Amino acid sequence: MTTGPRVIVVGGGVIGVCCAYYLARGGAEVVLLERSRIGAGASSGNAGTVSAGHPPLNRPGRIRSALAQMLDATSPLYVRPRWDPELWRWMYGFARHCTAAHVTHCMRVMAPLGKDALGLFDSLLGEERIECGYKASGYFDVCATQAGLEAASHEADVISGYGYHPEVVDGDELRRREPAFGLAVLGGVFYPEAATLNPSVFLERLCVAVGKRGAEIREGAAVEEVLHVHGRTVGVRLTGGEVVSGDAVVLATGPFGAALARRVGVKLPLQPGKGYHRDIPIGPNGAPKLRVACVLNEASVFCTPMDTFVRFAGTMEFSGENSDMRRDRLQQLSRAGRVCFPDLGPARPVSEWCGLRPMSVDGLPIVGPLGDIEGLTVATGHGMLGLTLGPVTGEIITNHVLGRGDARLPALSPARFG
Ligand SMILES: Cc1cc2nc3c(=O)[nH]c(=O)nc-3n(C[C@H](O)[C@H](O)[C@H](O)COP(=O)(O)OP(=O)(O)OC[C@H]3O[C@@H](n4cnc5c(N)ncnc54)[C@H](O)[C@@H]3O)c2cc1C
Known part of the structure; x- marks a missing residue:
């Protein structure tokens, strides 16, 4: 039963699929839109390691x-x-x-996220009986x-x-x-x-779980523009003109997110x-x-x-x-x-x-409200850790979109770029 808002997740990589999963589980009516096929980006062929807590690439x-x-x-x-x-x-x-100060900052943010990530993989794979x-x-x-x-x-x-x-x-x-x-x-x-796990098998089986929780998954659906009225998100327009309506939109478009963000006036340093x-x-x-x-x-x-x-x-x-x-x-x-x-x-x-x-640009994921349009959120910038941080990002996004708040979000928010 969906009791929450209708949320459009754009992008069928590990971040989008994990967001769709936790949102659907949290009671949202979810539509996942992928312009090509699920896992077409970096999410199916990566090294399959779940490992965080390491210093970022940016270091002295x-x-x-x-x-x-x-x-x-x-x-x-x-x-x-x-x-x-x-x-x-x-x-x-x-x-x-x-700089050394930035490494310390990243460690303080990423070390606890890495612990959360391992715990969430254990519970997610166990609860959904995903063999990967x-x-x-x-x-x-x-x-x-x-x-x-x-x-x-x-x-x-x-x-x-x-x-x-x-x-x-x-x-x-x-x-x-x-x-x-x-x-x-x-x-x-x-x-x-x-x-470690097989990332393409994980993604494929997680999609099955997302579907079972009532989400709609559409492949071949490329989002061209986020639609907003009076400062509130109302949906997206696909290439070809079709409008998909929604109360909230999550941009999980991996390295391709900068163009969509630019259309709402935000520059993502990706x-x-x-x-x-x-x-x-x-x-x-x-x-x-x-x-x-x-x-x-x-x-x-x-x-x-x-x-x-x-x-x-x-x-x-x-x-x-x-x-x-x-x-x-x-x-x-x-x-x-x-x-x-x-x-x-x-x-x-x-x-x-x-x-x-x-x-x-700073080695941290970019997760949180995008610009000043209510209901629009981004989840990208995971660099070498997208698989590792998939479930934990899904959980943070869900807490934010469903209005529960999440203490982990401010350090990851795009607002840090000014
Ligand atoms: C060689 C290699 C090894 C790696 N090893 C690891 C590892 O061991 N552990 C780890 O944690 N991470 C690893 N990573 C990193 C990880 O793979 C990425 O961080 C992660 O896949 C990013 O996921 P994503 O969902 O953000 O992006 P993507 O996987 O790129 O997904 C984004 C999706 O959005 C879709 N899209 C884009 N624009 C639109 C639009 N306008 N409308 C609709 N859909 C759209 C794309 O088609 C794509 O499918 C590795 C990466 C590489 C390349």
């Missing part, structure tokens, strides 16, 4: 290391050289947030250089001050726990407070940050059968075991809003894998993919 020293890497197409970070004033403005804003390969068995951050090891240990130190329990381990201990690691691995950190995955089948000529997931520290590549394959996912590329796949970026994933897994064979990948992360 980041600009120096980024400048050294950014024009090299084979480094973890790549910026395609081009004239794009929006990108350069965003990079200037990003650099201004690379969820394993709450942590992951390793593994290093093949002394510099990597020092950076990883420093990050572990920071995180342990916020109620997390990372464990620094040497190379021999890592190989004892995960025999697939080769001798090049010098050591690393084990993060017990983390989980850039698309492209990442890739390569799924290598498990077997003698392919990937080792990993016991737990890991991230290869120096290359920033996640290796997540998913049933019959290992997903190698990562890299950050600022090349605008496109889905062009660069072979050199994809090859980088396997190259990084071979450093730590000497037995990684030449088997053909079962999938190659790229997706765009919604990167906010």
